[in-house]
Amino acid sequence: MIDIKLLRQNPEIFIEALKKRNASTELVDEILKIDAEWRKLTTEINNLKAERNNLSKLVAKAKAEKDEEKAKELIERSKKIGEEIKKIEEKQKELEEKIMEIALNIPNIPADDVPVGKDETENVEIRRWGEPKKFDFEPKAHWDLGPDLGLLDFERAAKLSGSRFTVMYGYFARLERALIQFMLDVHTKEHGYTEVWVPQLVKREAMLWTGKLPKFEEDAYNTTQDDMFLIPTAEVPLVALHAQEILSEKELPKKYTAYSACFRREAGSYGKDVRGMIRQHQFDKVELVWITTPERSSEDLEQLTRDAERILQLLELPYRVITLCTGDLGFTAAKTYDIEVWLPSYNAYKEISSCSNTTDFQTRRSNIRFRGKDNKLHFAHALNGSGLAVGRTLVAIIENYQNPDGSITIPKVLVPYMGIERIP
RNA sequence: GGAGAGGUGGCCGAGUGGUCGAAGGCGCUUGCCUGCUAAGCAAGUGUGGGGGUUACCCCACCGAGGGUUCGAAUCCCUCCCUCUCCGCCA
Numbered sequence A: 001m002i003d004i005k006l007l008r009q010n011p012e013i014f015i016e017a018l019k020k021r022n023a024s025t026e027l028v029d030e031i032l033k034i035d036a037e038w039r040k041l042t043t044e045i046n047n048l049k050a051e052r053n054n055l056s057k058l059v060a061k062a063k064a065e066k067d068e069e070k071a072k073e074l075i076e077r078s079k080k081i082g083e084e085i086k087k088i089e090e091k092q093k094e095l096e097e098k099i100m101e102i103a104l105n106i107p108n109i110p111a112d113d114v115p116v117g118k119d120e121t122e123n124v125e126i127r128r129w130g131e132p133k134k135f136d137f138e139p140k141a142h143w144d145l146g147p148d149l150g151l152l153d154f155e156r157a158a159k160l161s162g163s164r165f166t167v168m169y170g171y172f173a174r175l176e177r178a179l180i181q182f183m184l185d186v187h188t189k190e191h192g193y194t195e196v197w198v199p200q201l202v203k204r205e206a207m208l209w210t211g212k213l214p215k216f217e218e219d220a221y222n223t224t225q226d227d228m229f230l231i232p233t234a235e236v237p238l239v240a241l242h243a244q245e246i247l248s249e250k251e252l253p254k255k256y257t258a259y260s261a262c263f264r265r266e267a268g269s270y271g272k273d274v275r276g277m278i279r280q281h282q283f284d285k286v287e288l289v290w291i292t293t294p295e296r297s298s299e300d301l302e303q304l305t306r307d308a309e310r311i312l313q314l315l316e317l318p319y320r321v322i323t324l325c326t327g328d329l330g331f332t333a334a335k336t337y338d339i340e341v342w343l344p345s346y347n348a349y350k351e352i353s354s355c356s357n358t359t360d361f362q363t364r365r366s367n368i369r370f371r372g373k374d375n376k377l378h379f380a381h382a383l384n385g386s387g388l389a390v391g392r393t394l395v396a397i398i399e400n401y402q403n404p405d406g407s408i409t410i411p412k413v414l415v416p417y418m419g420i421e422r423i424p
Numbered sequence B: 001g002g003a004g005a006g007g008u009g010g011c012c013g014a015g016u017g018g019u020c021g022a023a024g025g026c027g028c029u030u031g032c033c034u035g036c037u038a039a040g041c042a043a044g045u046g047u048g049g050g051g052g053u054u055a056c057c058c059c060a061c062c063g064a065g066g067g068u069u070c071g072a073a074u075c076c077c078u079c080c081c082u083c084u085c086c087g088c089c090a
Helices: A004-009 A011-020 A026-064 A068-103 A142-149 A154-161 A170-190 A204-209 A235-240 A297-315 A361-366 A390-400 A412-418
Strands: A124-129 A194-196 A201-203 A228-230 A246-248 A254-263 A282-292 A319-323 A335-343 A348-357 A369-371 A377-379 A381-389
Touching: A004 A011, A004 A026, A004 A068, A011 A026, A026 A068, A124 A297, A142 A390, A170 A194, A170 A254, A170 A282, A170 A297, A170 A381, A170 A390, A170 A412, A201 A204, A201 A235, A204 A228, A204 A235, A204 A361, A235 A254, A235 A282, A235 A361, A235 A381, A282 A297, A282 A390, A297 A319, A297 A335, A297 A348, A297 A381, A297 A390, A297 A412, A319 A348, A335 A381, A335 A390, A348 A390, A361 A381, A381 A390
Parallel strands: A194 A254, A246 A369
Antiparallel strands: A124 A319, A201 A228, A254 A282, A282 A381, A319 A335, A335 A348, A348 A381, A369 A377
16 A cells, blocks of 8 residues: 555655556546545535534533523534535545545555666566576476376366366375475574464455455455455465554564465466466465564565575575566565576576565555654564475476486485485 | 354553543653662653644544434444354364
């Protein structure tokens, strides 16, 4: 949620932000116009209410003095004012709803150090780690490798659930589980995160608080009977944890990690990543969320990103980190680093984690505040990142660690979790 | 699904139609004091919105939304949430 006061005082900030994002700026003008009208009505209402409050006091006084005549007259006047207030309030409410509707559709302001660009082609690479492996044989894509080993089954998955679902058997299923365990262990034992186990169905409000609604309703699975949503990421329950709360500055930053399944309808991505298990309706993810202060949030994003990178380093998978340019930045994010892992099947780096500073965008919607050293209340900042997407990590391992005979070497750090050194 | 209880400020908790934005306690801030961080004493301390050049003024908020009333934390309705018991169930 944007700060309407800031928009009122410095609309140019928002116009600039929307331009940088390659988005239309007319919402700003529209909201300003409605807001001016709203303030006019608000002042009118406030004055009328003040008058009515005064009359009410006089009524009480008149009644105490047993001056029924006077009380009656005052009540008449007060009644008329009440009717007038009601009329104006109806108009005010309409305007309020319009303002809300527009405000909820204005994205976060990009941070100053985010490169300006029109789309993903202008994202900026920050650093690389490791070298893409050179194979002295033709490496298979996971969508061939998995079925050949009898460990990935897209056909039966489609039978049960349709496209963009996968069934895994045996060692692959175990590898998925091992990765979850491994990632959680690293983040809790080495990076100081608190492990959280969260609901994977949330109320509409939780989706709204975290910026997933109302703009992206078509992307989410919704249970029609109870209006619950299947979470698209554990970021939703983790950020919503502290909604409507006032935290003390001492307890910040809060660093949470959670495993969850994630559910996405992938509406509008029909042509993308149709083969294999890169883009699924259901996938596992270990999520990282920080609730922190405005002073340190941009520094904290660096740390969060490093924490996610650490998993790839331990797995010895080559990757690079890019900064999303303003045109590619997500709705809630002020700044985002994507971590991309090397995938032989794509012959390219492919997103495996997205680490964002949402500044006060989500905390404003969720009303997450903290009492600062100045003893005043401030909105906290919220960061989130994948640490990592488990399914894509599994794909990266099987593709990068495959051998000429079709077997797969297990990365050293996973051997204790798998109990074997190679598949099969 | 059925029956009951309840949701008040950072926290606990009182308050059943007018002077309640809300007693009291805890916490917090500041000052004083005591040979130490403890105790004690005093004062201050909610949030959001609108207006004004400052001092400041006004409005709203006691789970949410409606209603009754001149006037609602207090009465009525709807909804949400929490708890207890019963039923069902992994």
